Amino acid sequence: MNYLPDSFIAEFMAIDCWECDPPLNSCLRLTRGLIPMSLTSFLGTYFSPFNIWSILDTPLHNFHFDLYVQIWLCRSIFFHHWESVQDITNKIKSSAIGPSPISHPSSHISPDFSTPSLAT
Structure with a gap:
């Protein structure tokens, strides 16, 4: 097993992607799911890409799952x-122009075309 140098923690914490107030571009990329190049470059000197x-x-x-759910x-x-x-x-959403609410009052819209529930 390879041991990390004593300077590893200080160098790791000095990478700009951890500074989030105000958010740096590399921090914003991290939150979008892209790993900052500064982080991968630094870690690449000590670990394999697989690790x-x-x-x-x-x-x-x-993180992505939490964003999806919350x-x-x-x-x-x-x-x-x-x-x-x-x-x-769905019929209204798929029409190119869309009906006018005046010419198609809600009481005339067939329930067969209602939008299915996302909660089911």
């Missing part, structure tokens, strides 16, 4: 609810 990815893969997957899924469900309240249907 780097085996360590970073699970936290990045968990942000995207919630907003999608709320948006679907808003569409339902507005009587916006």
Whole structure:
């Protein structure tokens, strides 16, 4: 087993991707799922690409899953609810021009064309 030099922790913490206030570009790339080049370059001097990815893969997957559950899924469900309240249907969404609310009142829209629930 290779031992890391004493300077590893200090050098690791000095990489700019950890400075998030205000967010640096490399920090923003990290939150988008792209590993900053400064981080991979630094780690590449001590570890193989396989080891780097085996360590970073699970936290990045968990991070993306958390974003999906806590942000995207919630907003999608709320948006679907808003569409339902507005009587916006798949037929309306797929039409090139879209019907006017005046010429097609909500009481005339067939329930067969209603948007399916995202929550099911």
